[in-house]
Amino acid sequence: MAVGVLSGQVNGWPPQCVCDSDAESASPPLDTPPSPLSAVNGNSTNGVNGTNGHRSHPQPSSRFIDTLTNLGLGPSNSAHAGVSVFTAILPSTDGYVARSDFLQLRLQDFPFAISKMVECVGPLKKYTACRLSPASVNSEDGLASLIEQAAGVIQWGGLAASVSILGLQQYLLGLTHELRDRLNNAPWLAPHPIARKRVALIRGRPNLTAGGPVYRAARALGLDLVIVDDEGHWLQPDTDDNRLHREAFLAVDMTEDSGVADRITAAIARYPLPIHGVFTLSDNFFVTAARVAAALGLPTNPVSAFETSVDKYRSRLLQDAPGHTARVSSVDELNALLCSSPAGNGGHTPFTPVYPLIVKPTKGWSSECVSKVSSPSDLALAVEKATSRHGSAAVIEPFFDGPEIDVNFVLLDGEILFWEIADEPPCQADKRDASVLDTFSPEALTLPSALPEAEQQVARETLRELLVRVGFRTGVFHVEARVVNSGCEYRDVGGGVVDFVRKKEDDGEKAACKLIEINARPPGYRVSVPSRHTYGVDFFAAHMLAAVGDHDRLRLAARPFEHACEGRTSGAQYWSRLVYVPAPKEGVVRWSSGLSPCEQLKRRRPDLREKIVVAVDYCVPGERVGLYTDGARTYVAHLLVCSRVSRRDAIEAGEEVLRSFTIEVEEEGCNQAAV
Template identity: 80%
Template sequence: MAVGVLPGQANGWPPCLGGDSDVESAPFDTPPSPLSAVNDHADRAKGVNGHRPHSDPPSRFLDTLQNLGLGPSNGAHAGVSVFTAILPSTDGYVARSDFLQLRLQDFPFPIAKIQQCVDALKKYTAPRLSPASASSEDGLADLVEQAAGVIQWGDLEASVSILDLQQYLLGLTHELRDRLNDASWLTPRPIPRKRVALIRGRPNLTAGGHVYRAARALGLDLVIIDDEGHWLQLDTDDNRQHREAFLAVDMTEDAGVADRIIAAIARYPLPIHGVFTLSDNFFVTTARVAAALHLPANPVTAFETSVDKYRSRQLQNAPGHTARVSSVDDLDALLSSAAFTPVYPLIVKPTKGWSSECVSKVSAPADLASAVAKATARHGSAAVIEPFFDGPEIDVNFVLLDGEVLFCEVADEPPCRADRADANLNDTFSPEALTLPSALPAREQAVARNAMRDVLVRAGFRTGVFHVEARIVNSAVTYSDTGDGVVDLVLREGQDKEEAATAACKLIEINARPPGFRVSVPSRHTYGVDFFAAHMLAAVGDHDRLRLAARPFDHAPREGRTRGAQYWSRLVYVPAPKAGVVRWSSSRTGLSPCEELKRRRPDLRDRIVVAVDYCVPGDKVALYTDGARTYVAHLLVCSRVSRKEAIQIGEEVLREFRIDIEDDEKVMGM
């Protein structure tokens, strides 16, 4: 990394250049020192610092920066501009064109602009550097011209002292290493261009934008396969930015849907190297298409197990603990036999379903028939009756390669309405928030990782991205009020945080895909891992880049914060406060609820990482959709101070969110 420093005229520093040795900076008024390598595995970088007053005549260095759209816009600039040029010391092929944007997101130092200077799949030739490379402005210009990327940091005050500037550069260098050192983005072998088909395009740009952008950054040509009339079908300039082509297919979920998709792919004039889906009800179909076309994929039987909640429960089941019924009559017959003895509370849910829809917690025998009737009415599927596992609920997200865990994270879901001791059939398991990294004891996180990896492999999965929902029973921690209104995991009385001998991880369900577009956001920002990119790379069999995509940041663990996490984060779901027609409370300003919140509360705005509204004025919303809570927005907040602060900020955001919904009789009756 080459760092150039341009102080303003008022500073009065001498026009000389100084160098640093690794992260130990020399004074800036000393003679230049030799460049020294920073250990960055395959992509080692070089470091050097320098500065010049703006009062000097225009230079080639400034011209080079300005040609990239960087640098001060005029000579009257009075602040100190700092630039970092990314100069890998080895040749290689670019794995992802927006690598810097991905790895520098939420950087703790303000960034003015990032200029990525390479394209995906193209070869990058490392410059042959010498100590003289950064000892003049012409030399710095040469470095910038050969850089794989250049970062312009937010300007410092012109009055900043040399000591403060040196400390700033040291902190910046350490942070860059945590983000870039363990994530090589150049591969030694050429990367062939491949084409991947998404079966069932996303319903809108909000849900699909991350997928389309990741494909473009990876140099993957994306083909969408969906019903006639999908919004990506029209051959417009905007749609061409998101996909190469659209193949219209009758996607009716019948016995012939896989054959229709196979025929459409066969008619396409260009080769397709992989297929994937993000739609739960098309997992098995997509696996059958891949098998028929001899494309990379996990076995069809693995997906058949994962989408059937009765079959997937058998992966961990004890005899007599789980049952499947197709009707209330089946339930009556089951209860009259000795094969199944229900132990309350228990869970009733459709064998086929998602998003916690029509899932009921049954605490008394009188409610069991109603729960079965609700579950069997959804998708026309049977109902599974299984134990309710009491303990902290978690998401365990994996990137696997041939059974090897490339990346695993554990995230905490705080208790929802159905977790309450007095929950009834109308209370749902719809999530209310998600907190990263997990506050489970390290040993319990290891239990979850090992148990859920084994479940995936037993189901038949070997490679790909998997979102597993589970609970920890006999955990050493439980949710409790920790003070200041914060409910979080705390040690049970008399428990040792490191004692997890009796803790076990119990599967709730397997989702053979990345977490949903909402739940993927915290992982990408907290750890720097893009699950959608990894999912597509697995689909085309690009294992070299799959390994690169699964590498998290290298931030050291601190006060319970998992290695690799750059901060604590809290994903907040905003449920519809009532049923009716959406009327934004900020209609007079024209701002959406999320934007209005950030304007009204600038103190919260600086802690909000991502904010996404789901509704526009005139939309009709219900309290529940398919038996699960209806959400109107999600927001991700962060804290570099503590997990408790992240939770507090999330709760404050939820309290301050405002959306007007007018009563509507038609919606109220939904």
């Protein structure tokens, strides 16, 4: 989709003059990448008219000034004497608004300061393209008319009145190039009318922090959201705030028994308005949601695919070598298995553990109760820990030595619409001397991946093939894996920075990708943050569009930025590092200063604040935290930092954030606090 961008500047306020744009060039079809000129229109001087670098005198009000003011744009006082730069977004094709907060999504972390931004379109509404002509940009009435027809208007951070013509031209040129990379393939307008649909979320999110990205995406997409959950959920009361997040709440007994799918199906069937799709973000309800969708005749992947993905034993068998994987329900069953002979095992290959190995619950998530076992003496302890969680059996499988990666896919009928790899640096249990008590809880995440391109392609093709073989065809999938025989390994590269370096010796073995687990959903709300900011792809939006069978908008939602930079994956606007902050000790959280730990950090370290994109505190004053929650590390915050300089710069910033982060945790019964 071609997008016309009309950028203008004025000296002082009210404006004396504005930039214009040349006539719009011919627009290509929606799915054809437009040329730079058709994507971002501007004349050879970026439309600068009559600007001499000197402060102009305030002019009387005009229709153009009034139009901007009515949109809430412009300085807050008439004494402003700088240069104000505006951009009007003028799509050059007719279409229907696929997502109303498109600008907010695509312009996040824009390298030029944004003063104010107004999005002028509603979800699903028709937008009629504006036809630019020289006459329309050479008068204030003409410009006011264009602003009134714009799909969005941006006011950029003010420039000094003393800015030179050359400086202003360079500024506008950089602005234009950056807008082109974000809007050139903008997933904004669909060519055909979009029917309003309704989608049911099975298991509402536990709080607004976790659910906010889902609810906001649904509103922007024009999807009416119905929540299905237990009586007493926080979204049940029919308050103004709750109505902002959902259309309705269906109270259902969510006890995980054989009748839960029938109860949910009946509740949705009784709802007086049509529901076009169901989805869940809760791992233990994947199979239930698929059964409900199938019973109601709604879009879904096969129930059998979800049954395989949630069973760590069954999914491990997709790549298993005979005798390397086992499932036991107790320590007694483990002992019997280790003592069994081929004859007593039905003639099958006996289980022969090869250390180190992994023991984890057959059903589980978030690295809960996952153990690395390096010796036979620790095997029983690991099995006991795994079987105590969720009442499930334990799966015993090989430990694959190699870099761990998260690979996220958006699929449509088996076709990859978007994919990315994020690198997970070594965690506690990756150490060679790790004990059964060390965890696989992640410590950080780095995007884009620094694995060799050939190894990234191996991971892409291997994991996509596994997804399709299981039965998954359409949706968002978060797959965890390791790359064995990688040409890279993590080492200290200096200054305490641990990252990939090429191995000194090539052992001749080809790199292979080994599956850890399939999550048939977007990555968790905090792990989705780096993808949304780095690539501009909102997995929650894609997940809901897949659930209602809106394949046209699914294709649009899966389009990343078009940034291209040496050393960076195409589509990534920068390098990013997600940092998890673990609880320093057990106790009660205090905010002695009255500020949250994240806010304290940003005020104390303005040098880091400039690189922090997102900072989220998990704890409030008076809340008790422990070192571990359900067998995994307890985190008190996450922060995303970025760098347009280098991957190493992003990692260093992330490590400095982790070192500088402080949180008061007071031991119960004493006045001492840990930070």
